């Protein structure tokens with residue numbers, strides 16, 4: 001998640017500048033501080049007229065633990081920003097740089113503002129701020145004549161800045177956008193676009209901009225309103241940089257001269273006082289060069305209109321159910337779509353896939369696909385943890401006891417690594433191997449399945465796992481982490497060796513019950529995956545496709561990918577359906593995969609008939625196998641008694657479940 005804080009600002013109080021010298025320079029006496037994600041300072045003249053507006057971003061600076069990015073501020077602002085304080089940085093002073101107009105604010109605890117009041121008395125204000133989950137909160141204390149103000153960062157800026165008369169000032173951003181665009185509008189009809197080569201600023205008296213009799217807030221509001229209404233609706237755009245040095249009048253030069261408007265009276269025109277500059281920096285640059293009051297603005301390149309092409313096949317931004325809803329519609333177009341199939345790009349073909357309802361419901365039930373944090377939270381996930389969560393908040397390795405499939409509760413221990421086939425350990429237990437391209441998430445999946453993070457090493461650098469690593473899952477299963485093939489930070493010949501080793505392993509290994517072939521959901525199957533599939537087909541190794549990193553694509557695309565792969569594997573004999581979908585990151589789908597893999601253990605019994613359940617409690621020397629038909633159980637007993645499963649010789653005896661007992665009792669009673 002990026003920054004959690006939305007921009008918020010509120011006029012808090014006016015403070016006099018610390019540096020008198022600089023204050024003189026800038027003829028500034030009062031500063032209004034706005035707190036929130038960004039800090040704004042609006043300098044006002046002694047007559048309390050709006051002069052200039054400064055915006056300083058305060059956010060989480062990169063790599064900083066603090067919520068208020070003092071480092072960032074220091075960097076951005078010039079030396080004149082004063083900050084001092086104890087080493088742990090609890091106390092920092094806030095000051096304003098007169099030249100850049102920037103405000104320095106530091107640390108999250110007890111921010112202090114130093115200032116002089118009107119009488120020249122040195123004063124301090126404490127600003128308390130703390131970061132909450134929802135955003136940045138600032139509390140201004142000791143505000144004379146005012147109550148404490150709390151600012152929550154997620155409050156809409158536009159609303160926050162509503163001024164008198166119950167009229168809201170438009171959002172700052174949209175306002176500046178409008179300012180940017182205003183040159184393109186002409187005569188309120190918006191027929192002509194700019195085309196103006198240059199703009200002139202004419203010097204004018206600052207007094208002109210004063211809206212007589214109005215409070216500064218009102219006039220500020222009016223200014224903005226005028227800006228919205230009049231600027232767009234008249235031929236003349238008057239730009240006033242009302243900083244006490246100059247007021248500029250913008251004119252269209254040469255051919256397309258703006259004509260003075262008839263609609264605006266003199267006073268109104270003068271009140272169209274706002275900066276054209278998008279960045280405040282530029283505004284101050286303008287101020288610096290105020291000696292030459294005529295400024296020529298550079299040509300602005302015409303912005304090209306963005307043409308949004310709507311792909312009829314693309315509904316990736318839509319919700320999953322939209323996809324289902326559009327199914328009927330899409331069927332009408334099916335024939336024509338099929339005709340165009342050949343011409344369609346791979347991408348379009350992918351987007352044309354209509355996943356089956358079972359896949360769609362699997363995606364929904366398992367919470368697969370990229371989702372908003374809030375959705376995860378509502379579903380009981382803890383999004384703060386990078387580890388798999390399986391719907392259980394705050395899961396840690398110690399919580400593996402909560403794993404619903406007993407076999408995966410066992411301790412995962414590394415016991416062998418092999419670079420050559422001769423060093424493979426003897427096949428004691430049934431083995432499940434994890435194969436796939438480099439960086440697809442094989443090692444991460446092992447951790448996620450067993451909830452034992454760190455047992456298997458993972459890395460974002462492809463090619464971390466370079467040997468076949470064998471892990472024991474208690475005394476039940478072997479989990480085998482294979483080196484990835486394809487792209488990896490390794491020499492070609494080394495990679496070829498790995499690939500040969502993997503191929504040898506999957507095609508010859510005794511006791512290998514299943515290969516989970518991991519495929520990145522985003523990219524799908526690649527030629528090397530097909531190569532391995534062909535090999536496993538020829539060696540009759542059972543394999544199952546597992547789509548990984550589903551958290552990185554839209555739910556609908558997860559479903560499409562699964563559908564695509566299921567279709568392509570229909571004819572394959574050794575492929576185990578269905579395609580599984582997981583995210584080791586969020587834990588989505590891991591539970592289903594555990595269940596699917598646990599079923600491998602029961603495979604020893606399936607030749608005798610339909611198995612309803614297999615229970616192999618961890619740490620106990622026995623388990624239960626429930627058959628659908630009693631004769632199957634008896635058959636299994638006869639034939640399997642004394643056989644070796646895994647490393648152990650099994651003894652089987654017949655048991656009855658409660659249901660059977662009850663029905664017998666009922667039968668006897670009758």
Ligand SMILES: Nc1nc2c(ncn2[C@@H]2O[C@H](COP(=O)(O)OP(=O)(O)OP(=O)(O)O)[C@@H](O)[C@H]2O)c(=O)[nH]1
Nearest residue numbers: 439440441442443444459460463464465484584585
């Ligand atoms: N977003 C996301 N990232 C994942 C997921 N699973 C793994 N990753 C990341 O993908 C990167 C590679 O993961 P590994 O488990 O080391 O991949 P690998 O397949 O073992 O890679 P090699 O050992 O190089 O073959 C790591 O940075 C993981 O954090 C997932 O489900 N979602």
Ligand SMILES: [Mg+2]
Nearest residue numbers: 442443464465
């Ligand atoms: Mg690995």
